Amino acid sequence: MFDPVRQLEPTAPAADAPVSQxxxxxxxxxxxxxxxxTHIVTITGAETPAGHDIDLYNMAASCVxxxxxxxxxxxxxxxxxxxxxxxxxxxxxxADVPFTLTAVDAG
Numbered sequence: 699m700f701d702p703v704r705q706l707e708p709t710a711p712a713a714d715a716p717v718s719q720x721x722x723x724x725x726x727x728x729x730x731x732x733x734x735x736t737h738i739v740t741i742t743g744a745e746t747p748a749g750h751d752i753d754l755y756n757m758a759a760s761c762v763x764x765x766x767x768x769x770x771x772x773x774x775x776x777x778x779x780x781x782x783x784x785x786x787x788x789x790x791x792x793a794d795v796p797f798t799l800t801a802v803d804a805g
Contacts, residue, residue, distance in 0.1 A: 733782035740775040750792030759783040
């Protein structure tokens with residue numbers, strides 16, 4: 699996994715929020731039917747004095763990462779791949795950044 703804090707926690711399904719939930723990452727379940735390759739996920743962080751870089755990792759029900767939107771951009775957006783059940787929002791740089799995560803039909 700990409701989160702060193704999460705690596706130290708016992709292995710558990712993504713549905714079981716890790717103890718570190720909210721420290722610098724957040725696992726969000728997708729609504730039923732959104733892991734079909736026809737929906738778009740967008741993360742938008744609030745402006746802070748230090749700035750931020752938030753990345754998204756798409757995870758299957760087994761918690762295996764199956765796709766990502768992870769660039770040097772402050773915010774990310776992209777198609778949710780087929781088979782995704784969760785989105786891991788990871789604060790790559792910045793601190794205490796409020797964010798909005800949205801998932802919509804691509805059509």
